[in-house]
Every structure is written in C-alpha cells, then in structure tokens.
Amino acid sequence: MSRGESQLASRLSMFVLVFLTLYAVFAFVAWRTLDQVRVKGPYYTEIMLGNELIADVLPPPQYIIESYLLTLQLIDERDPSEISRLIEEGNELRVTYEARQEYWKRALDDSTMKDLMTVTASRAAMEFFRIRDDVYIPAIRADDRVAARAALDQMRQRYEAHRYAIDEVWELAETRNADYEKRADALIGEQIRTLVILAIGVVLVVVVMAWFARRSAQSLSARVLLVSDVAGRVAQGDLTTEVPPSDAGDEAGRLLGAIGGMTQSLRGLVTRVKQASVELMSTATEFAATSRQQEATVQGFGASTNEIAAAVKQIAATSQELLATMEGLNAVSGQTADLAEAGQSGLSNLDSTMDRLAQAANAMSARLAAIREEAAEITGVVTTISKVADQTNLLSINAAIEAEKAGEQGLGFLVLAREIRRLADQTAVATLDIEQMVKQMQTAVSAGVMEIDRFAEEVRSGVGTVDRVGGQFGQIISQVKTLSERFDTVNHGMRSQSQGARQIGEAMGQLLDGARQTSVSLREFNAATEGLRDAVTVLKTEIAKFKLGND
Amino acid sequence: MLALTFRAGETPLAIDTQLVVEVLPRVTLQKAALAPEAVVGLLPFRGTLTPVVDLCWLVAGRSARGQLGTRIIVTQVDSGARYVGLLAEDVSELVDSRDTILGLNNLDHTWLGEHLADQPEMPMIVHPSELLPDALQRLFEANPP
Numbered sequence: 001m002s003r004g005e006s007q008l009a010s011r012l013s014m015f016v017l018v019f020l021t022l023y024a025v026f027a028f029v030a031w032r033t034l035d036q037v038r039v040k041g042p043y044y045t046e047i048m049l050g051n052e053l054i055a056d057v058l059p060p061p062q063y064i065i066e067s068y069l070l071t072l073q074l075i076d077e078r079d080p081s082e083i084s085r086l087i088e089e090g091n092e093l094r095v096t097y098e099a100r101q102e103y104w105k106r107a108l109d110d111s112t113m114k115d116l117m118t119v120t121a122s123r124a125a126m127e128f129f130r131i132r133d134d135v136y137i138p139a140i141r142a143d144d145r146v147a148a149r150a151a152l153d154q155m156r157q158r159y160e161a162h163r164y165a166i167d168e169v170w171e172l173a174e175t176r177n178a179d180y181e182k183r184a185d186a187l188i189g190e191q192i193r194t195l196v197i198l199a200i201g202v203v204l205v206v207v208v209m210a211w212f213a214r215r216s217a218q219s220l221s222a223r224v225l226l227v228s229d230v231a232g233r234v235a236q237g238d239l240t241t242e243v244p245p246s247d248a249g250d251e252a253g254r255l256l257g258a259i260g261g262m263t264q265s266l267r268g269l270v271t272r273v274k275q276a277s278v279e280l281m282s283t284a285t286e287f288a289a290t291s292r293q294q295e296a297t298v299q300g301f302g303a304s305t306n307e308i309a310a311a312v313k314q315i316a317a318t319s320q321e322l323l324a325t326m327e328g329l330n331a332v333s334g335q336t337a338d339l340a341e342a343g344q345s346g347l348s349n350l351d352s353t354m355d356r357l358a359q360a361a362n363a364m365s366a367r368l369a370a371i372r373e374e375a376a377e378i379t380g381v382v383t384t385i386s387k388v389a390d391q392t393n394l395l396s397i398n399a400a401i402e403a404e405k406a407g408e409q410g411l412g413f414l415v416l417a418r419e420i421r422r423l424a425d426q427t428a429v430a431t432l433d434i435e436q437m438v439k440q441m442q443t444a445v446s447a448g449v450m451e452i453d454r455f456a457e458e459v460r461s462g463v464g465t466v467d468r469v470g471g472q473f474g475q476i477i478s479q480v481k482t483l484s485e486r487f488d489t490v491n492h493g494m495r496s497q498s499q500g501a502r503q504i505g506e507a508m509g510q511l512l513d514g515a516r517q518t519s520v521s522l523r524e525f526n527a528a529t530e531g532l533r534d535a536v537t538v539l540k541t542e543i544a545k546f547k548l549g550n551d
Numbered sequence: 552m553l554a555l556t557f558r559a560g561e562t563p564l565a566i567d568t569q570l571v572v573e574v575l576p577r578v579t580l581q582k583a584a585l586a587p588e589a590v591v592g593l594l595p596f597r598g599t600l601t602p603v604v605d606l607c608w609l610v611a612g613r614s615a616r617g618q619l620g621t622r623i624i625v626t627q628v629d630s631g632a633r634y635v636g637l638l639a640e641d642v643s644e645l646v647d648s649r650d651t652i653l654g655l656n657n658l659d660h661t662w663l664g665e666h667l668a669d670q671p672e673m674p675m676i677v678h679p680s681e682l683l684p685d686a687l688q689r690l691f692e693a694n695p696p
Contacts (some may be wrong), residue, residue, distance in 0.1 A: 390619040393643055394574055397555065400645050401568045404553045419647070 008217045016210040020203065027199045028302060034192060039184040061100045061164055062117070064125050067093045068159045073133060073150055074140055086540045087137055094129050113172040116387035121165035223252040227259050237545040239267040270546045277539045284533040302515045309508045316498040323494050330487050337480040344473040347466055354463045361456040368449045375442045382434050389427040396421035552648050553555050554667060555624065556674050557639040560611025563674035564639065565646070565667055570679060571665055572625040572634060574642060594636050603636035604682060609660075615640055626656055628680040660686070 005100050060068045070090045077083050101122055108114040136151035230241050243260030357424035405411030555574070561658040580592025580603055589608045593600040603623055607615040615621050615638050622642040625634050651665040654675060662681035668671040 020586050324623070386619070391576075395623065396577060397645060400553070401555070401571050401574070404568045418645070425643075 007216050008221050012213045012217055013210065016206060017215070020206060020309075023199075023202060023206075024403065027195065030195060031192060034188055034195075038183045038188045061093075064097065064128060064162055065096075066095075066521060067128070067132070067464065068155070071152060074136075075145070075152060082086045083140060087140075090132065097125065097129075113169055113176070116165050116169045116172070121169065122164050122166060128155050128162065129527050131155050131158065140243050204310070210413060220250075220252050224254050227255055230259050230263065233373060234263055234266065238547045239270060240547050241265060267548055270543060271548060273539075274543050274546075274548075277536055277543055281524060281533070281536045284529055284536055287529045288526065288533070291522050295519060295526075296518045298515045298522065301322055305508045305512050309505045312501040312504045312508070316501040319494045319497050319501075323491055326487055326490055326494075330484055333480050333483045333487075337477055340473050340480065344470055344477070347473065348472045351463065351466045351470070354459060354466060358459040358463065361452055361459060365449060365452045365456065368445055368452060372442065372445045372449070372496075375438050375445065378438050379435070382431050382438065385431045386428065386435075386474045389424045389431060391423055392424035393428070396424060508510035553635040554646050554674075554676070556644040556646055556670070557622075557624070559606035559615075559639055560607065560613065561685060562610050563672040564606065564610075564677050565648075565670075565674040566626065566637070566665075566679070568622065568645070570626045570628075572686065574583050574623050574629050574630040575623045575625060575636075577615075577621050577623060577638070591638055594623065596636070597632055600638050601625065602683070604681070605638045606677070608638060608662045609637070628694040635683060637677070637679065637682075651676070 035041060068091055070086050070093070074083060074090075077086065101118065104114075105118050108117065131151055131154050136148055136155060139145075139148040139151055171210050226243075232242055233241050241263060243256060245262060396417045400414055400421070403414035403417055406413070554570045556563065558564065571602050575594075576650055578594070581600070583590050583592045583602065586602070586621055589604050590602050591605045591608075591614070592603055594603050595601075603641050605615055618640065622639070624637045624639060624642060626637060627633070627674045628635055633645055641647055646667070648667040648669055650668040652668040652673075654666045654673075662678050664676040664678050666675055
C-alpha cells in the first residue's frame with residue numbers, strides 16, 4: 001500500500017515542486033526586469049546619459065543662440081562668398097527652428113511651458129528672424145555697417161527676450177522631469193509590492209492545492225489498493241472478502257461498491273451453482289439407480305408377460321366352466337324369489353297383530369293414569385282425617401287437664417277424656433297405615449305406567465321393523481327377478497372375455513418386443529447418466545476452488 | 552300425679568298438669584323484639600301477652616319442628632299470677648305417675664327437676680317458674696295479667 005501511495009503522492013509532490021521552482025524563477029526574472037528598467041535604473045541611466053550627451057554636443061535648434069552667433073560673425077565679415085555661406089547657414093537654422101517649433105506646438109500639452117515655448121519665446125525669435133531678414137541682411141549686402149549695427153542691436157534685444165523665456169522653459173522642464181521620475185519610481189515600487197503579494201498568494205494556493213491533492217491521492221490509492229486486493233483474492237477464488245461500505249460518492253467509492261456488489265453476487269452465484277451441482281449429482285445418481293431398476297423391471301416384465309400369456313389361456317378355460325355354473329345359479333335364484341314372496345305375506349299378518357297390541361297398551365296406560373288420580377284423592381282425605389285426629393287428641397288432653405283440676409268431681413270426665421284420646425290415637429295410627437298403603441300403590445302405578453310406556457314404544461318400533469323387513473323382502477324379490485337378466489349379460493360377457501383373452505395373448509407378444517427395445521434404450525441412457533455424473537464431478541471440483549466463508 | 556309428657560329434641564320431658572292452663576296448637580306468634588333467642592314470640596292469651604319459650608332451643612340448640620305434635624303448653628307461674636308458654640314437640644300423652652327420683656341436676660338449668668321413675672323413658676319434670684332468665688322476668692313485670 002505504501003509503495004502505491006508514494007508513487008502517486010510523490011509524483012504529485014514533484015509536480016508541485018517543479019511548478020514552485022519555475023514560478024520562483026519567473027517572479028525573480030520579472031522583479032529583475034522591473035528593477036533594471038525602472039527610472040534611475042541602469043538602463044534608464046544609460047539612455048539619459050546618451051540624451052544628455054546629445055543635448056550637450058549638439059546646438060539646440062529651439063535656442064536661437066547659433067543664429068545670433070552667425071549674425072555676430074556676419075558683422076565683421078568682408079569676404080562676399082563667406083557672407084553668402086553664413087546667410088545660407090542662417091536661413092537653414094531658421095527653417096530648422098520653424099520645423100521644430102511646429103513639432104513642439106503639436107507635441108506639448110496646453111500649459112505655461114507651452115505658452116512660454118511656442119508663444120513668448122517664439123514671438124521673440126520670429127521678431128529676431130524678421131529683423132535679420134528684412135533689415136540686417138540687406139544692410140550687410142549693401143555693406144552699410146552702421147545700419148547693420150543698429151539692426152544687430154535690435155536683434156540682440158529680441159535674443160535676450162528669447163533667451164529669458166527659454167531659461168524659464170528649461171527650469172519648468174527640469175521640474176516636470178523630476179516630478180515624472182518620482183511618480184514612475186512610486187509606480188514601480190507599488191508594482192513590485194503587488195508582485196510580492198501575488199507571489200505569496202500563489203505559493204499559498206499551491207501549497208493548499210498540494211495538500212488537497214496529496215490527501216485525495218492517499219484516499220484514492222488506499223481504496224484502489226483495497227479494490228485491487230479484493231479483486232486479486234476473487235481471482236484466486238476467495239469470495240469470503242467483505243468489501244467495507246464506502247460513504248464517499250466519488251469514482252473510487254463507486255468502484256469499491258461495484259466490486260463489493262460483484263463479489264456478493266458472485267458469491268451467491270457460486271453458492272447456487274454449488275447447491276445445484278450437489279442436487280445435479282444426486283439427481284444423476286438417482287437417474288442411474290432408477291434406470292438400473294427399470295432395466296431389471298423390464299427384464300422382469302418380459303418374464304411376467306410370458307406368465308400372463310399362460311394365465312390368459314387359463315382364464316379362457318375357466319370362463320367356459322363359469323358359464324356352466326351360472327346356469328345352475330339361475331335356477332337357485334328362481335327358488336329364492338318364491339321363498340321371499342311367502343315371507344312377505346307372513347309379515348303382513350304380523351303387522352296387523354302388532355297394531356292391536358299397541359292399541360291395548362295405550363288403553364292400559366290411560367287406566368293406570370286414572371288410578372293415580374284416585375290415589376291422589378285418597379291422600380287428600382287421609383290428610384283431613386289426620387288433622388281431625390290431631391285436633392281430637394288436643395281436645396282430650398285439655399279436657400283431661402281440666403278434669404284433673406276438678407279433682408273428685410272430674411274423675412268420670414277424666415276417664416271419658418282418656419277414652420277419647422285413645423280413639424284419636426287409634427285413628428291416627430289407622431290413617432298412618434292408609435297413607436303408607438296409598439304411597440305404595442302410587443309407586444306401583446308409576447312403575448306400571450313406565451313399563452306400559454316402554455312396552456308401547458317397543459311395539460311401535462316393532463311395527464316399524466316389520467314394515468322395513470316387508471320392504472326388504474319386496475326389494476329381494478325384484479332383485480332376484482332382475483338377476484336372471486343379469487345372468488344373460490354375464491354369459492355374453494364371458495364369451496367376449498375368452499375372445500379378449502386371445503387378443504391379450506397377441507398383445508403380450510408385441511409387448512415383449514417393446515420390452516427388449518426398452519432394455520437397449522435403457523443401457524444407452526445409463527451410459528449418458530455416467531457421462532453426466534463425470535461432468536458434475538468436474539463442475540464440483542472447479543466450484544470447490546471458490547471459498548465462500550459460510551461453509 | 553297426672554303429667555303431660557313431651558320432647559325437646561331427643562330429651563323426654565314432663566310437666567305436672569296442675570301447672571298447665573291449656574294446650575294450644577302451634578299458632579303464629581308475634582315477634583318479641585330484642586328478646587333472648589329462646590323466646591320465639593308473644594302469644595295473646597286471656598287478655599295478656601304471654602312469652603313463649605322454645606324448649607328445643609334451650610335443650611337441643613335448634614328450633615322446634617313444624618309438626619302436628621308440636622304444640623304450645625300454656626303454664627302458670629308465681630302461683631297462677633302469670634303465664635308462660637312452652638313450645639315443645641310430641642305433646643300428645645298424659646301419664647299417671649306415683650314415683651319420682653332425683654336425677655343429675657345441672658345448677659345452670661334449675662328449671663329441670665326429678666325424673667318420673669315409673670315411666671319407660673323416665674322423663675324429667677319441668678319447673679316453668681325457674682325457666683325464664685331475669686330479663687324475661689322483667690318482661691313479665693311489665694305485663695301483669
């Protein structure tokens with residue numbers, strides 16, 4: 001992992017380093033250039049030196065000192081050829097002055113300096129030239145030295161005025177130059193500062209960029225290494241590797257997720273293939289076993305078919321015998337029908353007897369109910385008698401007590417009271433007996449009623465049974481009647497059966513041929529199953545190379 | 552002595568007929584409020600409200616059965632000055648007795664006296680004047696005949 005990280009990160013760092021170096025070189029060169037061409041810098045100084053040299057060695061065209069010197073030279077000159085050369089020179093100087101004057105009028109901005117240069121100084125110069133051309137030169141050509149000196153005097157005054165103005169212009173120009181130099185200096189200083197700030201900013205940005213680049217390179221390479229590791233293990237058949245879920249949505253994260261998904265689905269696929277191969281193996285084994293069984297079955301089938309053919313011949317013989325038996329059976333069923341009819345008529349008599357019995361039972365039941373009512377009435381009478389006896393007993397006791405209190409006089413009454421009490425007691429005992437008897441009678445009646453009810457119920461169910469038996473007899477008779485028709489059908493069936501048995505024998509022969517063919521096919525099928533098993537074994541070995549982790 | 556015999560629970564009892572005023576069937580009695588449990592009610596008898604004591608309750612700890620033989624024996628106490636009713640079962644026999652013997656007499660039940668010696672079950676003689684507790688005595692004093 002560290003090797004990959006260093007590769008990517010070091011390459012990035014190298015790029016950053018190269019960039020920084022190049023940038024530093026660029027900044028240095030820019031600074032050097034600026035420094036060299038600045039005002040009062042080396043180049044500037046050289047150029048200025050050249051300008052100053054030119055200004056120092058050449059006569060200034062805008063300063064009419066040379067024209068003035070020429071006029072001074074003319075005053076003492078006698079040689080006419082020298083005079084015309086000097087005049088010619090003076091004319092050239094004037095032309096140069098006017099041309100330069102035109103240039104300065106265009107070049108200068110409107111200012112005091114321009115006024116001085118193009119108006120004040122120019123006017124004095126133009127006066128100077130006009131006097132020279134109109135008065136001085138003609139006087140010289142006429143050799144009128146007096147007039148020439150007067151004109152020269154006037155010209156000197158114009159020259160003085162011109163020189164004064166030019167001096168002022170010079171001063172102003174000096175001041176202006178100094179001012180511009182200062183401004184240029186300041187500008188360049190500012191530019192250098194800006195350059196430095198920009199340089200620092202760029203370096204900072206590059207450093208941050210480098211940091212970010214390094215960080216993303218690290219994470220990227222880590223995940224790429226992880227992915228390559230997983231992919232390597234998958235390639236070797238190890239599917240147990242779990243790819244950690246990545247929360248980063250970038251390309252590496254997606255690659256990681258895709259690899260994880262791929263591993264998982266591969267794992268599922270291999271698991272399924274494994275299961276399928278196991279199932280396939282068992283199926284192939286089953287196939288082999290089944291086909292072997294079938295082979296055996298088919299062989300057995302051939303033998304069975306032969307046996308069946310023999311059996312069918314026997315069936316044909318047996319069905320002939322059966323036909324004879326059926327005829328005997330037909331006669332027996334006719335006798336059965338006669339017997340069943342006799343039974344049915346006997347049952348009809350039994351039915352009417354049962355009805356009478358049920359009626360008698362109902363009558364008996366009603367009478368017993370009447371007896372029960374009578375017994376209840378007797379109980380009521382007995383209760384009344386009991387109460388009367390009790391009352392009599394009470395009266396006799398009170399009478400006896402009163403008689404006792406009466407002493408000798410009540411003695412006879414006491415005897416009487418005693419007798420009455422005895423009678424009352426006897427009555428009570430009698431009523432008790434009656435009550436007992438009535439209770440027994442009631443119990444007996446109740447039992448009788450129950451018995452009779454049960455008897456009636458049995459009679460009723462007997463009647464139902466007799467009816468059912470009668471119905472069954474009817475059914476037997478009708479069925480026996482239809483039996484003879486069936487017998488005919490059976491006879492017919494028996495004949496077709498023996499015919500069918502012959503046909504079955506033929507079909508069996510054909511079946512035997514089919515069985516032989518089936519046996520051959522089964523052998524071929526066996527060979528194919530063996531091939532399938534071999535293929536499945538190879539598949540299993542291949543699949544076993546994959547590690548799945550859950551087994 | 553002519554004695555009237557009866558029962559309270561399983562115990563055979565008797566009373567001298569000289570003390571008996573009248574034997575009545577079991578009639579509906581007026582409830583005696585705040586009376587002891589043995590007093591089953593008040594009987595209007597000859598112009599007085601006579602208290603009726605359930606002897607079954609006193610002897611056997613249960614109320615008398617509602618049979619025909621269950622009757623009220625109205626007796627006189629304090630020499631006939633007051634009445635007291637006795638609710639008892641099987642009040643139906645009168646016997647002549649000449650001989651009495653003393654039995655085991657509980658001090659708490661002084662109303663039970665001697666046995667009738669010449670009778671098969673030897674019933675104990677009841678003394679109604681000893682029967683009522685003091686609370687009932689006061690009730691009598693409030694209701695003179």
